[in-house]
Amino acid sequence: MSTDRRPRPPVPAGRGTAPAPNRWTWCYDGYDPARERLREALCTLGNGYLATRGAAAESVADGVHYPGTYAAGCYNRLTSQVAGHEVDNEDMVNLPNWLPLRVRARGGPWLSPDTCQVLAHTQELDLRRGTLTRRMRLRDRDGRETAVEETRLVHMGDPHLAGQRVEVTAAGWSGELEIESGLDGRVVNGGVERYRDLDGRHLTDLKAGAPRPDTVTLSCRTSGSGIGVAMACRTRVVGGPPGRAEQTAGAAEAARTAGGGRASLLLTVPVRPGAPVAVEKAVAVHTTRDPAIGDPLDAALARAERAAGFSALLRSHTTAWEELWQRADLEAPGRAGHVLRLHLFHVLQTLSPHTAALDVGVPARGLHGEAYRGHVFWDELFVLPYLNLHLPEVSRALLLYRHRRLGAACRNAAEAGRKGAMYPWQSGSDGREETQRLHLNPRSGRWLPDHSRLQHHVGSAVAYNVWQYYQATGDAEFLHGQGAEMLLQIARFWADAARWDPGRAAYRIEGIVGPDEYHDAYPGASRPGLDDNAYTNVTAAWVLCRALETAGLLPAPRRDELFERIGLGRAELERWEDVSHRLRVPFHEGVVSQFDGYGELAELDWDGYRHRYGDIRRLDRILEAEGDSVNGYQASKQADVLMLGYLFPMPELAGLFRRLGHRLDEETWTATVDHYLARTSHGSTLSELVHGWVLARCRRAEAWSHVRQSLLGDVADVQGGTTGEGIHLGAMGGTLDLVQRCLTGLEPRLGALCLDPVPLPELSRFRLSLHYRGHWGVGVTLRSGRLHVSVPDSDRGPVRIVVGGQARTVAPGTAFTTALPQEGAGTD
Structure with a gap:
């Protein structure tokens, strides 16, 4: 059962809106099965090596949920028979699910929003610390009320580690609590509906083990590429609230099972009203693509055994994120700034400093889902210009x-x-x-x-x-x-x-x-x-x-x-x-x-198609279904x-x-812009971004509607169900670069850092910290129609800055402020 409260993700609004309550969190209130896939994608946690969708820990892949874990560059090739054709595809592989961690009153149903009455349900993605927290208050079929809080992380400091902490509190009942923790290798690539006719069984040679009282393992390999994958999971019931020293609770009874493609640990713990029971899980992941290891299973088992308790993991993970935010953050006020930070969060989770040690490209849908099969297209064109300066x-x-x-x-x-x-x-x-x-x-x-x-x-x-x-x-x-x-x-x-x-x-x-x-x-x-x-x-x-x-x-x-x-x-x-x-x-x-020959094509009845179909972003599919072809029209x-x-x-x-x-x-350029503005259906999330960019540099007053749509692209799933299959990394990176290069007119050149700002009225205040030619932390701030540039103190030479065609030299440890050539058009 679910509540009737809808999720309320913050979305960018126009000028004059109030800022989000907390610019470092992304929250959903209430449980909505219809939007669960979208939440899972947007609540993905990753570190550039590994990423896991924000699926419920107690869930399995079904019509509502889709747990997915992906390692950068881990591909496998399969051949399928489709419509009488042999189809060969290489996919980014869905790895064994390390999330399973569920609880129930002994003899009762496993607690889940899908099996119980939902009294309260929230999800909170902490962008500053890189954690996801789910809080539920559920009533089971026997009338027992239980509060469950789960916090998870994918470690930004140690890319091979992930962790969970679940705290369970009985409300008005006592007895025994069963906690099942484990690893599940019975997964396939099945997260994209239109690929369902294709073979998605990439994992073979599944072997489960239980080598220690508190630890289970799972190993496998990809069927064609032969990549070995191993996971080790250590689970402990602990005493005391988070932040205090963890200790294994002696009252827990454990039963281990291994086989059938999964390994699990079942703990039985006494519970009394109002007394929280906490369980912590540390998971290590290795593959044969990793350097400096022998057998991935041995490496995973040793890393899980050495892993600190959850509170210590959280501290070191938070420190790693703090260092990353110092290098890459972009600050802007209001709803737009909130969405930009979410976009940056997902870019950094896909392409972190750990990525520098890997042989991987820029996956168009991040490490967040299986759309486009995890392939690399041209999206680095929209992402690298931001990363170059951070x-x-x-x-x-x-x-x-x-x-x-x-x-x-x-x-x-x-x-x-x-x-x-x-x-x-x-x-x-x-x-x-x-x-x-x-x-x-x-x-x-x-x-x-x-x-x-x-x-x-x-x-x-x-x-x-x-x-x-x-x-x-x-x-x-x-x-x-x-x-x-x-x-x-x-x-x-x-x-x-x-x-x-x-x-x-x-x-x-x-x-x-x-x-x-x-x-x-x-x-x-x-x-x-x-x-x-x-x-x-x-x-x-x-x-x-x-x-x-x-x-x-x-x-x-x-x-x-x-x-x-x-x-x-x-x-x-x-x-x-x-x-x-x-x-x-x-x-x-x-x-x-x-x-x-484009000018010889027919004009499309745009108003007629919008009236008949409403959303015509995928006009090509509409026309083909009608027996027509978009090739005959001036339509992009x-x-x-x-x-x-x-x-x-x-x-x-x-x-x-x-x-x-x-x-x-x-x-000529204005006429060209007008011509294509009127003939583009925006069937790609990149389209509104590009139009917003071009208009911001030539007709600022018309730019915001396109910029706003590019910000909304994934958070509001404007393409109609595609975000749940994986975020659009190029569009997210492009919105960051729109602020960094388009609105500032920033052009990094060998001889100078050139700036020619054109802030939008709705996005006229922001701050960047750049890495330019060996200078870490060059500050660029736009506010109240003024540009402020600072160069941090160092032993390096001065930086040549060109603003509006006028050059100046800025020594380390100094700064300058100048009024923009055009008047700043308001504040956000």
């Missing part, structure tokens, strides 16, 4: 993930008849293309061809991140090494992909798909792909320019060695120069065309041409267009 070692590691797969990208290109590196649209363990050949339209029930692997612009995203990382950090060692090799091979691919068209006197890139994703072919065409996608061509020209610049920056011995190793000669460099000046950019009716899923305004400040973008033989003035 956790540069993590950005470097994420770029090294791409470099380790450069060989695979070159093989992908060779198989397509191209030179250089063609990075896959979806990447997993080894760098091969993981994009499925078929996808399901849940509206029509039909499996359809999937051509999204033609989004070769992902290579430009990798190159962009290489260059942005170098600009922010000055890491010449990386640029001259792995960075240069990636840039040159990606540039080589674009130059080879460009075909000279004598009739148009331009180079053309044909047969690709742009960021829009709706358009994957021309109406009635026999082959997939489009020609001269503006975003792809302009970013390809930019890559060629940066590759040429990088070649010039390389020390001569390094340049000679690299050119010889990859077989790069002067003739190719000359072609790069030529292609970078003459790649075709199509226009129609005075605006930049999304691709060649998400920002495509406007992505250029997201990546490049207008002076740089105008310079790129000049290089390509076009004038991109304010009038």
